C-alpha cells in the first residue's frame with residue numbers, strides 16, 4: 001500500500017496515516033444538526049469527507065464511516081446557551097421536534113445522494129442513543145471528572161485541564177478560548193468553562209428522558225463521544241469536522257472521551273475550511289439567507305458541477321462561492337462527460353489502456369495521497385483526456401474509471417447512456433432485456449439474447465459487475 005499523508009490538527013503537521021488495524025480505517029464525521037436545510041458550506045464539508053473516504057478506498061483501505069445526526073441538545077450557542085435548535089424550529093413551524101429532524105435529515109440525505117456521496121456504514125441519530133450517552137456520563141462521573149447538580153451534570157474542565165489550562169487541539173488556554181465572550185452560566189457550575197453532559201430541570205424542553213440524575217436531555221458534545229465509540233471503538237483513526245469545531249466541540253469530545261476511557265480518543269483530527277461568500281464572509285445559517293444545492297440546480301447547473309467545484313479546491317483551503325467558478329466546474333464536467341459519451345466501444349472494452357495513461361494514474365494517486373490535493377488530481381484527469389484527444393488514442397477508459405472512483409461523477413453511466421443512444425430501438429430492447437436477465441442471474445436467457453444479437457451483427461463482450469459492451473461488427 002502506498003503511504004497516505006493527511007494534515008493532523010493534533011500535531012499541526014502533515015503525517016502519514018497509520019491506522020490502528022489496517023486495512024480497516026475508522027472514520028467519524030461530525031454530522032449535521034437537522035433544524036434547517038444544510039447550505040452549500042455544510043455540503044462542501046461532507047463532500048470533502050467523501051473525497052477522503054474514496055481516496056482511502058482507492059488505496060485499498062476498508063473504511064468504516066459513521067456520520068451522526070444531532071436531533072437534540074445542540075443549543076443556539078455552541079457553549080450550551082440559548083434554546084435547543086431543533087425545538088426552536090419546531091415551535092416556529094408548529095411541528096414536533098421529531099418531524100423537524102426527520103424532514104431536514106431527509107433533505108440533507110437527498111442532497112448528498114445528488115452529489116454522489118457514498119453512504120456511510122451508519123447514520124446515527126442522537127435520540128436513538130440516549131442510553132449509550134447515559135452509560136458514558138456515568139463513567140465520566142465515576143472517573144471524578146464530572147459533578148452532579150440540580151441543573152445538570154457538568155464536566156469539570158478546570159480539573160481536566162490542570163494548571164496549564166491549554167486545550168490539546170486548539171492549543172488555546174480557557175481564557176483565550178472565551179476571550180470577549182459573556183459566559184452566562186448556571187450558578188451551579190464550578191467554573192463558567194464547564195459544560196453540560198446532561199441537562200436537568202428544564203420543564204419547557206420538549207424532548208426529555210429518564211436518567212440516574214433525573215429527567216432531562218444530553219448536551220451536544222457527549223452525543224458524538226458516545227456514538228463514535230459505540231460504532232468505531234474507544235480510539236478512532238480519523239475524526240473529521242469543520243474548523244469551527246476545534247476550540248469547543250472537539251476539545252470537549254476529547255476531554256469527555258479520554259476521561260472515561262483513559263485512552264487517546266482520535267489519532268488524527270482532520271478539519272475542513274469554510275466555503276465563503278464573494279465578500280470572503282463565512283457562509284453560515286446565522287448570516288440569514290444561505291445558498292442551497294437547489295439554488296445551484298435552479299441556475300441550470302448540475303449538482304455534480306458543485307461536487308467538481310469542491311474537488312477543485314483543497315479541503316483545508318477556503319473556497320469562494322462564485323458563479324464563474326461554478327460555471328467552470330460545469331464545463332469541466334461537460335468535457336469529461338462528452339469524452340465518456342462518445343467513447344468508441346473498442347476503447348471502452350479494452351482491458352489495458354495505452355501506455356501513456358499509466359503515468360497519469362500514478363500522478364493522480366500521488367496528488368490525492370499528498371494531503372488530498374484534489375485540485376492537482378483534477379488537473380491531471382483533465383490533462384489525460386486532452387492528451388488522449390491530442391494523440392487521437394482514446395484507450396484510457398480504465399484509467400478514467402480509476403479516477404472516477406474518487407471524482408464520483410458517474411462517467412460509466414454517461415458512457416452507457418451515450419452508447420444506448422446509438423442503437424436502433426429494437427436492438428436496444430434486446431440489450432436491456434439481456435441486462436435484466438444477467439442481473440436476475442438468468443444466464444440461459446442472457447445466452448439466448450447474446451445469440452440473437454450476434455445474429456443481428458453485434459459483437460457482445462461481458463465485463464465485470466454486469467457491464468457489457470455491444471459493438472456493431474461493421475462499425
Ligand SMILES: [Zn+2]
Pocket residue numbers: 029030031224249
Ligand atoms: Zn461532533
